[in-house]
Every structure is written in structure tokens, then in C-alpha cells.
Amino acid sequence: MKMATVEINDLVKRYRGTQALRGVNLRLESGCVTGLLGENGSGKSTLFRILAGVTRPTRGQVLIDGLRIGVETRRVTAYLPEVDAFYAWMSIEEQLEFLASFYPGWDQAKARELTQFMKLKGEARIGELSKGQRARLKFIVAFSWPSRLILLDEPLGGIDPPSRARIMRAMVQEFRAEEQTILISTHLVAEIEEFVEQVVFLHDGEVALQGNADTLRTDRGKSLSQMLEEVLS
Amino acid sequence: MRYFAALYMKELRAQRMVAAVLLLGTLGIAVYALTGVGENPSARAALIVLPYASALGLPFLLVHTISGEWTAQTHYQILALPVPRWMVLLAKVAVVLSLGLVIYVCSTVFLQLISERMTTAFVTNKEGGFLSLMEPHASASSVWGFAGIVYGVLLLPLIGIACAAAGVRVMAQRFKGLATVGVFVVGGYLYAKLQAPVVGALVRIFGEWRLDLAIHRGMEPTSDAHLLLMYSALFAALGIGVGALLFERYVEA
Numbered sequence: 262m263k264m265a266t267v268e269i270n271d272l273v274k275r276y277r278g279t280q281a282l283r284g285v286n287l288r289l290e291s292g293c294v295t296g297l298l299g300e301n302g303s304g305k306s307t308l309f310r311i312l313a314g315v316t317r318p319t320r321g322q323v324l325i326d327g328l329r330i331g332v333e334t335r336r337v338t339a340y341l342p343e344v345d346a347f348y349a350w351m352s353i354e355e356q357l358e359f360l361a362s363f364y365p366g367w368d369q370a371k372a373r374e375l376t377q378f379m380k381l382k383g384e385a386r387i388g389e390l391s392k393g394q395r396a397r398l399k400f401i402v403a404f405s406w407p408s409r410l411i412l413l414d415e416p417l418g419g420i421d422p423p424s425r426a427r428i429m430r431a432m433v434q435e436f437r438a439e440e441q442t443i444l445i446s447t448h449l450v451a452e453i454e455e456f457v458e459q460v461v462f463l464h465d466g467e468v469a470l471q472g473n474a475d476t477l478r479t480d481r482g483k484s485l486s487q488m489l490e491e492v493l494s
Numbered sequence: 495m496r497y498f499a500a501l502y503m504k505e506l507r508a509q510r511m512v513a514a515v516l517l518l519g520t521l522g523i524a525v526y527a528l529t530g531v532g533e534n535p536s537a538r539a540a541l542i543v544l545p546y547a548s549a550l551g552l553p554f555l556l557v558h559t560i561s562g563e564w565t566a567q568t569h570y571q572i573l574a575l576p577v578p579r580w581m582v583l584l585a586k587v588a589v590v591l592s593l594g595l596v597i598y599v600c601s602t603v604f605l606q607l608i609s610e611r612m613t614t615a616f617v618t619n620k621e622g623g624f625l626s627l628m629e630p631h632a633s634a635s636s637v638w639g640f641a642g643i644v645y646g647v648l649l650l651p652l653i654g655i656a657c658a659a660a661g662v663r664v665m666a667q668r669f670k671g672l673a674t675v676g677v678f679v680v681g682g683y684l685y686a687k688l689q690a691p692v693v694g695a696l697v698r699i700f701g702e703w704r705l706d707l708a709i710h711r712g713m714e715p716t717s718d719a720h721l722l723l724m725y726s727a728l729f730a731a732l733g734i735g736v737g738a739l740l741f742e743r744y745v746e747a
Contacts, residue, residue: 277667315573315747336576342747346570350508362500363575 266291266410266442267312272321274307274466281307283466284321289410289442294433294456296474297446298489299463305446306343308463309414312444313340326409336365337409341399341416349388353381353398357405364406372405375436379428392419400432407438413445417452425452450486460485462492497577501585505559506592512555513593520545520597524604531611539608545601546641549594549648553656556590557674560660570747579745580738587657587734594649602641609637643723650726654733655681661740685729692728696721 267289274282282304289295297305310316311323314335325334347356353376361367376383379397387395396419403411417425433456437443447453460477462470469492470477474485481488506513523544530538560583563569572582659677666673697718 310570310747313570313574315570317746332576332578335574338574340570340574342567342570344567344570346568348504348508348568348571349566355507359500359504360571363497363577 266326267444268322268324269308270322272308272311272323273319274304274311274316275319281466282311282318285463285466285468287461287468287471289444290459291409291442292440293458294443294445295459295461296450296453296457296485297444297461297463298450298485298492299446299469300493303463304466305463306414309340309342309412309444309446312410313338313342313412315340338412339364339403339406339408339410340412341403341414343415343418345392345395347387347395347398350386352384352386353390353401354383356387356398357383357401360402361405364408367406369405371436372401375401375404378431378436393421396420397428400428404432404436407441409440409442411437411441411443413443415447416445417447417449425449426455429453429456450489451484454485457485460488462489464492497575498581498585498588501577501582502588505585505589509555509559509589509593513596516548516593516597517600520548520600524601528604528608528611531608531615539612542601542605542608545597546645546648548597549645550652552590552594552649553652555593556586556653556656557660559586559590561663573745573747578742580742583657583660583738583741584734587653590653591649594645598642598645602638605641606634606637640719643719646723647726650723650730651681651685651733654730654737655685656733657737658733658740659737661737661744664746665740665744681733685726688729689722689725692725693718693721696724 267287269285269287272282272285272287273280285304285308297308299305307316311318311330312325314330323330325338328334348359351359357369357372357376361369361372373383379394379401381390381394381397381401385394387398390398396416399413399416403413403416417429420428429452433443445453445457454474457474460471460474461468470488477488478484483491523541527539527542530536530541563572573579575582655678658681659674662673662677663670700721
């Protein structure tokens with residue numbers, strides 16, 4: 262068994278009036294691409310935020326490379342939320358330079374290569390980018406440095422359908438550094454089906470099903486999309 | 495320090511339009527006021543005090559820059575950075591204080607010029623109306639000291655209160671607006687209430703230090719104005735400390 266990058270034990274997150282996560286237990290193996298699937302409100306984004314260290318859990322333990330969530334884990338985690346969290350007044354280059362100041366091993370040459378691959382111009386102002394272009398920028402930010410954990414929350418939204426698979430393939434197969442663990446959530450399950458090695462289905466704040474993607478497909482004779490429908494029903 | 499510098503530069507660039515407007519406004523008012531001082535100076539020279547009123551607005555700029563991260567959803571990015579959260583807050587405070595310092599320097603350069611020209615006018619025109627109330631030989635150090643004390647006493651406590659309000663705001667689960675207003679009211683009350691005993695204690699510690707800041711004829715040299723500034727700085731430090739502590743402990747997306 263591979264070493265775990267992420268270990269989550271009995272994770273609970275309560276917001277005022279709602280319980281977003283109800284005792285989640287999870288283990289993400291180092292270097293694996295894991296798909297986090299579930300309907301709206303199932304707790305996916307909350308789980309991402311807790312792993313990224315921007316939201317605190319109500320209860321439970323979360324470890325990244327054996328460390329509790331804090332400054333040290335944020336130093337090895339690339340988090341791209343579902344919303345546009347970029348500064349609209351910055352150009353792409355300025356945004357990348359700003360982030361480069363904080364993350365060890367940030368590779369400007371790789372960032373430029375990725376910018377070119379994504380067909381973006383470094384001098385373009387972020388506020389003037391389309392939704393799809395901003396989604397592409399998220400990938401540039403996520404893969405320009407050798408983080409241990411990449412958290413991609415709905416990264417494909419806004420990207421035109423023909424480009425989705427091409428971008429995902431390039432990121433996972435070409436631009437991913439060795440042993441980088443990726444956790445990705447999306448409603449577009451078919452688009453990531455071929456890339457995910459592990460899969461976790463969240464339903465109503467709980468892990469409904471998890472395991473090796475190939476094993477689950479073989480055992481159940483269903484695609485991940487079909488399994489998601491089954492979980493939701 | 496590298497991280498702080500990056501946050502500071504980011505914030506400075508984010509506020510460049512506000513900074514430009516404030517600085518151009520300050521310079522415009524200052525030049526207009528300066529041109530009002532001739533052989534017969536007009537009351538228009540008094541407009542030079544207007545830029546100092548920025549001390550009342552800058553704390554709200556601080557509140558705005560913090561809440562702006564949430565409005566633009568950039569708080570996801572800033573909170574995910576591998577830095578302590580208090581550093582994010584302090585970088586914003588540092589930018590607002592820098593802006594205040596630049597406004598103070600620009601305004602006071604012109605205030606000193608106006609003071610010198612009015613002194614000259616006073617000497618050459620002793621019958622000159624309200625000029626007879628002016629101290630004819632206010633030194634440069636008096637002008638800079640007096641302006642600095644007035645500006646600091648206005649700006650620093652409000653910055654401290656604004657920081658504490660930012661901390662309370664992230665701690666409050668509901669009624670965030672009300673909590674912010676409440677902190678400003680309570681902070682103002684505490685500042686006024688603690689002033690006499692703390693300044694008194696500072697006098698006991700540092701002793702009397704009579705600053706010759708007489709601007710108007712007949713006014714006694716101010717004795718504890720600098721200690722009032724010191725009290726304001728301590729109050730600001732307390733507010734910033736409380737804000738930073740609460741921000742570090744409670745802020746989340």
C-alpha cells in the first residue's frame with residue numbers, strides 16, 4: 262500500500278443550522294488522482310476548504326503528510342476553489358508572480374509553458390478574461406509548482422467541452438510532478454473518468470462509497486457516472 | 495519578511511487608485527491653500543487643514559480593504575497562502591499607515607510653507623486682522639510636531655479600533671455589521687475613558703516634557719501632547735493586537 266498524503270478521521274463540519282460533513286473518514290494515497298463525486302451540497306467544497314486550511318473543522322482530525330492543517334500544510338497544498346479567487350485588477354503574470362513569492366519551488370518557466378499551453382497571454386488582465394480562460398488559469402496556478410497535494414474543486418466549469426479532456430490529460434500526464442496527489446471534484450464525471458485512480462462518493466456529508474476506480478468498475482460493472490447516479494438514488 | 499513584503503506590495507498596488515486620488519487631492523488642496531497666502535493672506539489658507547481630515551477616513555479604507563477580499567472572493571486565495579493570518583491583516587494596516595504618513599508629509603510641507611509665508615506677512619503687516627493672533631515665529635519643528643501629534647492622535651486610535659472591529663467581525667457568527675459598529679462605539683468610549691489615567695501614568699514614567707508647540711499667541715506651551723500621541727500609539731497597538739489575534743484564531747472562508 263502506498264504512503265498516505267491525506268488522512269481524515271471522523272471529520273465533522275457544522276455551519277449555523279446545517280451539518281456539511283458528518284464524520285468523514287478518508288485516506289488519499291500519495292501520488293494518486295482521486296475523484297470526489299457527489300451532488301450539490303454533499304460537502305465536497307467544504308472538504309476541500311478544510312484540506313486547504315481556509316475553513317476549520319468542527320471536529321475530527323485531518324493530516325497532510327502527517328501534519329495537522331496549518332501554515333506548513335498550506336505550504337505543500339495547491340488549492341483552486343470553485344469560485345474565481347483571482348485578483349481581477351492583476352494581469353496573469355502579476356498574479357503568478359504574487360503566488361510565486363509564497364510557494365517553494367515555484368517554476369516560472371513551467372508557468373510560462375502552461376500559459377502558452379492554455380493559450381493565454383501573460384499580460385492579459387484577469388478581470389477581462391472569460392470564465393473559461395479563468396478556469397484555465399486555475400490549472401496554471403495548480404501545476405506551476407511541485408505541491409504535494411493539488412485540490413481542484415470543479416476546475417472544468419466554463420472550459421469548452423472539446424478542450425476538457427485535452428487539458429486534463431496534459432495536466433495529469435505531462436505537467437504533474439512526481440508523487441503529486443490530486444483530489445478533483447466535478448459534475449462532469451465522464452470528463453475525468455479515465456484519469457481517476459481512486460474515487461470517493463460523498464452523499465449528504467458522508468462517504469457513501471470509496472475505493473479503487475478500476476476495482477469498483479469491475480465489481481459493479483458500471484461506469485463512475487452510473488455509480489454516482491446509484492449513490493444519489 | 496519576504497512574505498510580508500509580497501503582501502504589502504500587493505495591497506499597495508490594490509489601493510493605488512485610492513492612493514492616487516488622496517495624494518492628488520492633498521496636493522491640490524495644499525497648492526490652493528498656499529496660493530491664498532499673499533501680502534494680505536485670505537482665509538483660504540486655512541484649507542490646508544483639510545488633508546489632515548483623511549485621518550478620519552483611512553480607518554474605513556482599512557475596513558474596506560478587508561471586507562473587499564470577501565466581496566471579491568479573493569479571501570480563498572489569501573487564506574490559502576502559507577502565512578499566518580495576522581500577517582495578512584498587518585500588511586493591510588501597514589499600507590493604510592503608509593498612506594497616512596505620505597499624506598501627513600505632503601500636507602505638512604505645505605503647512606510649513608504657509609506658516610513661513612504668514613509669518614513674513616505678519617512681520618510686514620502687523621495690522622493684518624486675524625494674523626495678529628498668530629505666533630510670528632513658529633519653528634519648523636513646532637509645525638511638524640504639532641501637525642504630527644494632531645494627525646497621529648486622530649488616526650492611530652481609529653486604526654486600532656478598525657483592526658479590533660475586523661477581528662470581531664470574523665469572530666461574530668451573525669450581526670457582523672452591528673458588531674463592527676459596536677466595536678467602534680466601545681473603542682471610542684474606552685479611548686476617552688482611559689486617556690486621563692494612562693496619560694497620567696505616562697507623565698509619571700517619562701516626566702514633564704514641555705514641548706514648545708505654541709502656534710497661537712497667548713497659548714501655553716503644550717506639556718503632554720506628545721504623551722497623548724504615545725497613548726494613542728499604545729491604544730492602536732492594543733487594537734491591532736486584538737484584531738490580529740482574533741483574525742488568526744477565527745478567520746475562515
